[in-house]
Amino acid sequence: MHLNTVTAARWVERWECQQQRYAVDREERFTVIADVVEHITLGTPAPLVLDLGSGPGSLAARLTARLPDDAEVLAVDADPLLLELGRAHYGGKSRLRFAEALIGAPGWLDGLGLDRPVDAAVSTTALHYLGAEALRAAYRDLAERLRPGGVLVNGDHIGLTSPRIQSLALELDARHAERHLAAAHEDWQSWWSGAAADPDLAAVLARRGERGHPPCETADLCVRGHVRLLREAGFADVGVVWQFGTSQVLVAVR
Template structure:
């Protein structure tokens, strides 16, 4: 059974709503990331951009829309989410199925030139510290001089008291935006895997080795230190709300 565009649109929309429970000001975060990429690729006629841990590809689609001459790669290990994205967002994006950080993942990207930008949102915190450090080094090597890595993620402050306050601020913001009225992660997956039109993608997903869902719990300053050790010249946050940050690292 083929996947219809209507079904893909339905599940992608539900995914985006569900994700609002877990990413404060998700759309604003995406917009900030796109602003950074647009600024850092100005003057490059056809920038090459990779979205790491893309899910269905909403951020990749935003970048493709903002920079219509760019080549945008959407990279993820989940065939169900990527199948929904391919059917919904279509040809402006090249989807690449691979497990970030595992042997061979860079080869799967099939890059013919240096990256101008790499972006990620609520994905890299699932990598263990050693794997993340290796991925940061690999990305530093893949990016052109002046290229940029932009990571939107949950990054706590080092001081526990400040991290706790930031968490409260974030939750209050989410409550005001009624983010917790949306379905949660488990509800989305239970419903999606029961949809017969998604049966082939569900079966394919069950046959894949997906990344661990255990978080590394690195703080903001620890991410900054790893990025500098990896070879990035300039590193720092450009946007924050609660413990949600957009962290920028310039090659």
């Protein structure tokens, strides 16, 4: 049984609103990530882009709209409900497909059906779920699949090296959230509780079984820690290209 488009649209819209509570300048961050990917893939025939920890495909859909018609965007997540919502809501976009995988697990890229080197891998507000070892493995695996000159672009809340600057950045996050009424949006737990109570989602949730969402191990690395792991994995150049408070877009070039 597949979700109908009306149900999917309702829950994707709630997801979009819920995420406003957590991602500082979320739309601007999406735009910056898309700018990087568009620039890196310019002139590349049939570029292939992975969206890691995609949820229902918020960033993946925006990338599909920005990239040429021959581009393919693959949204990857471990949660069957979020993937099914994305398939039902964005199913009309033939260049966007969805795949289930646990990022950083052994062989996680092997089941994605990749038929050529990856041009860009992106993620937003997702890789913080990984512990240090899973993150190290994910970075290493991605470095092996990205073409030379390809990029990994990660938009997330990333700690700063100096405790004083970190404290100031958190204060900026809080002030930004207050100005933009971020707390008015429902939170993560409320979204999932609501989904669990919706009979229209019962069949998908039953297939989800007892796995639930992957546990949050939280490597809790500062920028320096991410840079170290990325360089160990084989990325040549790593740096922050956008930042507000602790919200950053980190780019690593293969």
